[in-house]
């Protein structure tokens with residue numbers, strides 16, 4: 011039973027309650043005024059909550075139970091790869107030798123960590139087929155920006171004058187945002203009837219003003235862009251560069267490599283594909299991999315190895331776009347990715363990809379009798395339902411998503427991509443068993459049936475969650491932590 015109306019921790023406070031006990035003072039007492047300037051010292055004691063240890067623990071455990079998370083149940087959030095993250099990777103990242111490092115420690119005292127980053131770069135080079143990788147960007151979106159800045163530097167070096175970046179209309183919102191930040195303008199490309207890039211539209215828009223193209227592979231519909239070689243040829247023929255949004259690498263590892271497809275730059279989301287829990291804006295890592303030709307533009311420092319076998323941070327990079335993160339990025343996430351890749355091995359990673367693809371195709375096959383799946387030809391790791399038929403019977407994509415919450419599932423992504431009406435985007439990932447997938451299928455079929463037989467019930471769901479249907483715009487604008495549930 012989830013506690014419904016949680017009081018604020020301040021309201022639970024009671025004077026004199028303590029969560030700790032300190033030993034008697036065994037050093038000379040010093041007056042505060044002798045250590046801190048007097049006008050900086052508070053006059054009043056701050057109003058911090060006073061509680062016992064179990065009260066604090068229960069408060070936060072209860073709060074955490076109000077949220078859905080991947081350790082609780084299925085989280086089929088399309089586009090975001092919310093897969094299970096093995097706990098051993100967290101454990102290893104928190105070994106004091108990693109977690110207590112100071113970023114200013116002298117190079118000779120952190121050889122192990124430098125080696126870890128160097129070898130992780132090696133793994134990612136192997137996975138992408140690229141020449142070099144920077145581990146610094148702290149998110150996929152920052153990787154995009156870095157990739158575009160590298161593109162810019164490349165064109166400046168060649169004295170190319172370029173203004174535009176091509177992006178398919180189904181792209182993730184971060185793509186156009188990165189383009190604007192990098193100082194280019196976006197040209198949007200249409201999709202064809204198969205949900206892939208419309209080659210004729212590309213041909214008509216590609217010219218020498220275009221700096222390059224950003225393409226999500228597999229794309230936002232979960233489909234492999236199977237004309238990728240032709241696309242690259244067209245863009246390269248005007249000295250444009252190909253950028254791969256590789257946030258969906260979960261569908262490719264071990265089966266296909268960005269370099270072999272003709273891409274020049276690719277970002278990877280370690281916090282999606284390589285075992286870092288994400289959501290809620292937690293720290294991430296979005297390394298980018300580039301071809302040999304572009305390697306000299308990578309952010310500084312790179313992590314390099316001397317002839318004598320020691321590792322060092324190389325700041326002597328004349329053509330680098332410069333520094334893009336303090337120190338070397340989010341190191342703890344790099345440790346998790348390194349451990350994950352080592353523990354899976356190349357066979358294991360290949361198997362992971364295949365399972366992600368099979369799981370998505372199993373769900374799609376079981377649901378296609380009940381739901382319209384307009385672009386289901388060639389599904390890889392995710393697929394997009396259109397709830398247009400359900401809408402005719404009175405339930406929108408949002409209603410279906412809300413109803414799923416009562417079965418203890420996180421809702422799939424809805425209303426994205428915008429190219430599919432009433433879209434519901436489902437990504438099961440490789441970590442789910444057939445039993446879990448079957449439970450989800452049963453719920454989806456049950457919801458479809460109830461839309462015909464008991465639409466009022468569907469509209470009144472969720473019933474079992476801490477809050478029911480919020481006015482979402484209001485909830486976003488006027489955050490109210492004391493939201494009272496009206497039954």
Ligand SMILES: *Cc1c(COP(=O)(O)O)cnc(C)c1O
Nearest residue numbers: 089149150151182184226255257
């Ligand atoms: C998640 C995602 C991004 C952005 O990654 P962040 O790490 O959230 O910045 C970009 N493109 C696609 C396709 C994604 O799924």
